[in-house]
Amino acid sequence: MKRISVFCPATIANISCGFDVLGLALEAIGDEMIVTKTEEPGIRISKITGQALPLETMDNVAGVAGLALLNQCDYEGGFEIEIHKKIKPGSGIGSSAASAAGAVWAMNELLEQPFTQLELVNFAMQGEALASGVAHADNVAPALFGGFTLVRSYEPLDIIKINTPPELYATVIHPQIEVKTSDSRKILKRSISLKDGIKQWGNVGGLIAGLFLEDYDLIGRSLVDHIVEPVRSMLIPGFNEVKSETIKAGALGSGISGSGPSIFALSKGKETAERTADAMSKIYNNIGVEYDVYVSKINTIGMHKI
Ligand code: HSE
DSSP: OOEEEEEEEEEEESTTTOTTTEEEEEEEEEEEEEEEEESSSEEEEEEEESSOOOOSGGGSHHHHHHHHHHTTSOOOSEEEEEEEOOSOTTSSSOHHHHHHHHHHHHHHHHTTOOSOHHHHHHHHHHHHHHHHSSOOOTTHHHHHHOSEEEEEETTTTEEEEEOOOTTEEEEEEEESOOOOHHHHHHTSOSOOOHHHHHHHHHHHHHHHHHHHHTOHHHHHHHOOOSSSHHHHGGGSTTHHHHHHHHHHTTOSEEEEOTTSSOEEEEEESHHHHHHHHHHHHHHHHHHTOOEEEEEEEBOSSOSEEO
């Protein structure tokens, strides 16, 4: 195989309580990438549609992640990458992760899979480091593994795929303001109290147990963030109102998607997820902020060929 077209899913990182460790992949929105083997060594980004992003390999997350992979194998050729962006940068649903993970996944397929998924996460994290200054894995892991993922440890990297209850749906609303991950990380406190830590890891354990037990109420009770959300929510207009209206609409719980400004909710069943989307949309219609809204099944397979 010389060329491959890939669906690169959007992702929700953190999932409220799991800052930098939890994430999930979406089915309804993602980028498309076309990667071709070339005789010429190195990586060339030949085309980007949908967004104005750098074509220069070292300035592009797909280029940097791809080079990290190339440096670890004895393949003497190179790759040409086309990126068709559907996920807006700065939206909080893993735009950089989709490109970085998509590039390395496609290259690994074209090279007949010399690397494990965990190794691919490692390469893709180099792209995240370029985008936000920190090599976090909570978007690239679900983009590559699919479903829900837990980064149990960064050193050494240890990623666990978590069960996806079949009736779970995500609703995501993206108010059209841009929040850079690097900026929304700078405002976070450097230390947390033991009291907040206890509440937070109770919820992380609760969420993981809820997902495996397919206990939707436990999932909902665990979607609470005592550490990051109180700080970051100040950057998102209408946040508190959106949160309370999603619960009234029947969602299990909601929170900031990644570093924002998107807000996500999880629901049992598509109907509730759609009602939640309407409730969220109403708030932004009232305050006069434009938005995109998505209702999506959880994407349990991650990156895939199209
Ligand atoms: N865990 C990262 C953050 C995700 O919240 O900064 C960014 O999408």
